[in-house]
Amino acid sequence: MAIEKVGVAGCGLMGSGIAQVCAQAGFPTVVREVSEELVAKGLKGIEKNLDRLVEKGTLSAAERDAARGRLRGTTKVEDLAGADIVIEAIIEQLAAKREFWKALEPLCAKHTIFASNTSSLSITEMAMATGRPGRFVGMHFFNPVPVMKLVEVIRTIATEDAAFEEAHAFAGRLGKTAVRTTDRPGFIVNRLLVPFLLDAIRALEEGVGTIEDIDNSMKLGAGHPMGPLTLLDFVGHDTTYSIANIMFEEFKEKRFAPPALLKRMVMAGWNGRKSGRGFYDYSDPKNPKPVKLL
Numbered sequence: 001m002a003i004e005k006v007g008v009a010g011c012g013l014m015g016s017g018i019a020q021v022c023a024q025a026g027f028p029t030v031v032r033e034v035s036e037e038l039v040a041k042g043l044k045g046i047e048k049n050l051d052r053l054v055e056k057g058t059l060s061a062a063e064r065d066a067a068r069g070r071l072r073g074t075t076k077v078e079d080l081a082g083a084d085i086v087i088e089a090i091i092e093q094l095a096a097k098r099e100f101w102k103a104l105e106p107l108c109a110k111h112t113i114f115a116s117n118t119s120s121l122s123i124t125e126m127a128m129a130t131g132r133p134g135r136f137v138g139m140h141f142f143n144p145v146p147v148m149k150l151v152e153v154i155r156t157i158a159t160e161d162a163a164f165e166e167a168h169a170f171a172g173r174l175g176k177t178a179v180r181t182t183d184r185p186g187f188i189v190n191r192l193l194v195p196f197l198l199d200a201i202r203a204l205e206e207g208v209g210t211i212e213d214i215d216n217s218m219k220l221g222a223g224h225p226m227g228p229l230t231l232l233d234f235v236g237h238d239t240t241y242s243i244a245n246i247m248f249e250e251f252k253e254k255r256f257a258p259p260a261l262l263k264r265m266v267m268a269g270w271n272g273r274k275s276g277r278g279f280y281d282y283s284d285p286k287n288p289k290p291v292k293l294l
């Protein structure tokens with residue numbers, strides 16, 4: 001069954017990026033948030049992104065208008081009912097996600113694929129909250145969604161081959177490169193990325209280098225687009241802390257354990273760029289300054 005219509009749950013950072021990419025790829029897309037304010041905020045962000053693409057000459061004004069025309073915002077779960085695939089990018093809490101899937105399940109056709117964008121929660125556990133574990137997958141996008149070319153497509157022991165391949169092909173139709181992986185905390189990218197990011201914090205804690213020197217080392221010595229401490233600020237410390245805890249709980253390996261400094265920064269609310277302070281101070285967002293931490 002070819003996917004023609006898309007539903008996206010959540011219009012925050014990830015959900016709005018996913019909705020934008022779906023609409024740009026030609027899919028009529030309904031995106032749902034919990035309040036009118038959040039719908040308006042999410043759609044405004046997408047419009048700004050599309051405008052920027054027109055200014056840069058990447059997109060014509062007609063293409064922007066067509067993409068925007070394919071997007072519809074709503075606060076009603078019922079409006080996701082006509083979708084062939086629903087991609088969920090709501091708050092990263094298992095209880096909230098299970099509740100959402102339970103509410104959606106009776107509204108959708110049997111063929112509809114359910115896909116969660118979770119970065120670390122168990123796809124299996126979510127799938128079991130629905131009556132369709134065979135048509136439940138993970139589709140993990142990366143921030144910023146319109147720019148990052150990868151989607152991890154995740155299967156559980158209960159996912160049917162047909163649904164998995166449909167979701168994999170759909171990611172390709174969005175212009176992304178899709179990789180196949182299984183339901184283990186962190187999948188492929190975070191399994192490798194998170195220990196590296198945690199090690200960068202440990203290196204800072206041990207005085208191996210300053211914030212700037214650690215970041216410059218990996219940027220200029222290893223060709224990374226961002227240094228690890230800048231990337232931590234970009235992802236959000238609360239997010240990395242939560243992923244690390246889930247991975248540590250599963251694997252019981254020290255390399256996944258969040259360092260004390262990360263925990264303290266989360267406790268202090270210094271969650272990175274979004275909170276104005278992390279390893280850098282973003283008072284002047286164009287010119288972040290390293291923070292004195294130790």
Ligand code: CAA
Binds near residue numbers: 119190239
């Ligand atoms: N939305 C849309 N486009 C954006 C954007 C955004 N939020 N941020 C940057 N861009 C675009 C810019 O417009 C620019 O486009 P053009 O080349 O067409 O002009 C392009 O991206 C490059 O941007 P900049 O020149 O401003 O800056 P940059 O070269 O430093 O690139 C970056 C920015 C793409 C974010 C780059 O630094 C990068 O790739 N960083 C690493 C990001 C990363 O690792 N993300 C994954 C995080 S892990 C995750 O998401 C999953 C998880 O589970 C936690």
